[in-house]
Ligand SMILES: Nc1ncnc2c1ncn2[C@@H]1O[C@H](COP(=O)(O)OP(=O)(O)O)[C@@H](O)[C@H]1O
């Protein structure tokens with residue numbers, strides 16, 4: 001049945017084209033990307049996107065690629081898209097044809113329309129009517145034959161969403177959008193204005209971000225490693241074009257994650273005509289988002305670095321590193337993961353050097369994916385105990401985040417007072433500094449925030465205003481630091 005439908009679908013598409021619809025495009029390259037894509041394909045996508053940007057002022061046009069004009073240029077088989085349409089219809093009583101186009105993210109003319117006609121000729125769908133003579137408003141329902149086909153398709157994969165893009169297109173797009181910024185010291189200063197950091201640190205961050213090479217931050221806890229890494233995100237500007245899903249060998253990898261890929265604009269209700277216009281201009285299988293900032297902590301295991309096969313849903317979820325492409329991947333508290341630091345670095349040594357990672361389908365097939373993100377490792381552990389020198393050499397920028405100097409500590413203390421609305425008192429601060437000395441405790445950058453928080457909690461409990469005094473410092477200190485004799 002599949003072959004017959006595929007045939008029917010292809011004939012239908014040809015007829016559509018000879019009716020004067022969109023001209024056929026160059027055949028797409030195969031969906032598997034065993035090699036990095038060749039330069040011409042990359043430039044043609046970008047060129048198209050740029051041309052589209054010049055044609056109108058739609059903010060999407062600068063980044064989303066142009067819509068595929070026909071089924072061939074989607075990189076997907078007609079049967080694959082037809083099955084996806086049936087699956088969408090399976091979960092709704094009826095859908096207007098433009099709504100179907102919207103749900104699969106493909107244009108109505110040239111792709112959805114000929115497929116719906118073919119599905120109708122195959123008696124898998126029926127038209128229930130429409131509000132006008134415009135075919136994009138016609139309402140479609142599944143027939144019992146269509147419903148059987150949908151169930152069959154769902155048993156193979158429960159993926160019901162936007163149509164995936166080919167791995168080749170994804171590869172091309174990630175390569176084109178890799179972080180390429182020349183970060184100036186002013187820009188970095190602005191991003192770090194709410195932290196007390198040295199000029200030396202600012203001067204290290206800029207080149208590290210610009211070069212898009214890995215950063216390794218180390219130092220005692222509480223001195224701002226996580227905060228510093230988070231602010232790198234502010235330095236990165238620009239948007240990213242992310243596909244909802246990627247197809248490889250007939251399998252779907254769900255990639256778009258609203259948690260990490262925050263959309264730049266919310267979908268506003270549009271008229272049917274406007275939806276048709278958008279879908280016919282832009283490839284809506286992609287979405288524009290902020291560059292992702294993905295943080296992974298202790299939960300990291302070797303398994304989570306590969307494709308995550310959902311056996312009941314029968315499609316894959318992308319691993320962290322794939323979701324972080326085009327953005328930042330922070331391995332926070334490196335060395336505290338279930339996975340051993342050596343194992344993680346062994347797994348990533350090639351990706352970090354070459355910008356290419358290898359993932360495995362559950363069939364055992366390995367394939368290449370881009371690994372193009374800024375990887376930041378942060379650790380409280382002694383780097384020498386963590387990995388050997390050869391490994392450390394491969395992590396390009398090493399930045400130590402030491403304890404604050406007395407001047408920095410004072411500046412942080414004052415900033416915290418101002419931020420929390422507690423009057424700064426020099427004598428109390430002097431008392432605190434003396435206490436550090438006397439008890440041999442190392443001051444950390446997080447102490448001012450934490451100690452003042454305790455003083456404020458205590459004051460709130462007693463129903464009085466928070467004030468700095470040596471007594472209050474003693475009280476907070478006793479709660480905060482552990483002494484065991
Ligand atoms: N350089 C700094 N300037 C201002 N506050 C800081 C600085 N470093 C740390 N802090 C404060 O300490 C808190 C904890 O820092 P964090 O980034 O979690 O440290 P780490 O990751 O090194 O353990 C921050 O939320 C912030 O309030």
Ligand SMILES: [Mg+2]
Nearest residue numbers: 225226332333
């Ligand atoms: Mg931290």
